[in-house]
Amino acid sequence: MGLNGKYALGILLTFVFLAAAMLFAFPLIYALTGVKTFTATNFFYTRIALWTVLLLIFLYQFLIEKEPFLLWKEKKYSVLFYIKAVIGLYLICAFGGAFLNFIIQVFTQENLSRKVVQIASLFRNNYPLMISICLTAGVVEELLMRGYIQPRIEKIYNSPYLGIFVSAALFGILHSTYGTVGQVVIPFFIGIVFAVFYKTYSNIKILIISHFMYDFVSMMIMNFIDIKHLSAF
Template sequence: MGLNGKYSVGILLTFVLLGIMMLYVFPVISMITGVKTVTGNTFSLSRIALWAVLLITFLYSLFIEKGSFLLKIEKKYSIAFSIKAVIVLYLACVFGGAILNGLIQFLIHKEDGSKILQFTTLFKNDYFLIIFTCFTAGAVEELLMRGYIQPRIEKIYNSPLAGILVSAALFGILHSTYGTIGQVVVPFFIGVVFAMFYKKYSNIKILIVCHFMIDFVTLMAMNFIDFKHLSVF
């Protein structure tokens, strides 16, 4: 199998593992622990499962692809540039996502966010779970979607645009398990923004920090404000 073939298998493996994790991790945890409802502890175990997917992908790149996990060499930037980049990315994603979500709410009138509501109750005043969840999402999702998948798609099809759009589409699809159209469209939009930044600036750490901040601010807002007032999130 050629290198592009190994890249294809690696991308498929990563996406399938993430899909399985999103769909079946809670039933499996429930079967193992005997806990029938989603609690803070079981949710933490589900985040650990995400780290396991990252580890499997890393080992695949090391022993099967026999190359670097990150195909793009990380570029170093000043602290001032990094802070500015995080702020600009954050504002672009939050305001762009809010506009898209507002349009969806206007067109569809109301989406069923019961699953999101169920999860938000887990984070009430549990700041460790909030931080752990946000750090896991920022690190694991960025390393896999932008760091691993995007440059390999680009290599396979010899197209930066394909790398951006396919990685963003997969990012959106993985969020479909939350059950709303907004939870697909908005992550796709954020995925495009992040992928364009990664293509131009080759710095995954800035994306990890920005991803963390988006999730952290959202969960903290949900922690202090009634959920019904947070439709834009």
């Protein structure tokens, strides 16, 4: 198998493993623990499943590809650049996501994701769980979707545009487990923004920090408002 074939297999495994973790982690944890309720502990175990996926892809890259996990060398920037980049990415994603959510609400009148409501009830005032959720999303999703998948798609097809689009599309599709149109469209939009930034500036650390910040601020908002008003965010 050539290097592009190994890249393609790695991308497929990444998507399949992530999808399996998102779809089947809870049933598996319910079976193993015997606790068949949506609890903070069980939800924490699902985050371990996502870290396991990251470990498996690291092993695949190390043992099969034998190439650097991050094909694009990390560029160094000043602390001021980090601050401006993180704030800029947050504002673009927050305002862009809010606008898309408004449009979706106008045309579909869809209800808030039941899964989001359940999760919001779990982490209310549970700050360690909030941090673990945001840290897992920031590190695992950025390393896999932008750091691993995007450059490999570009290498296979020799197209930066496909790298950006496919990585963002897979990012959106994986969020379809939340059960609403908004939970696909908005992550796809964020995936595009992050992928363009990564292609332009080649710094995964800024994306990890930005992803963490976006999720943490969103959770803090949900933590302090009534559940019936969550659709506004």
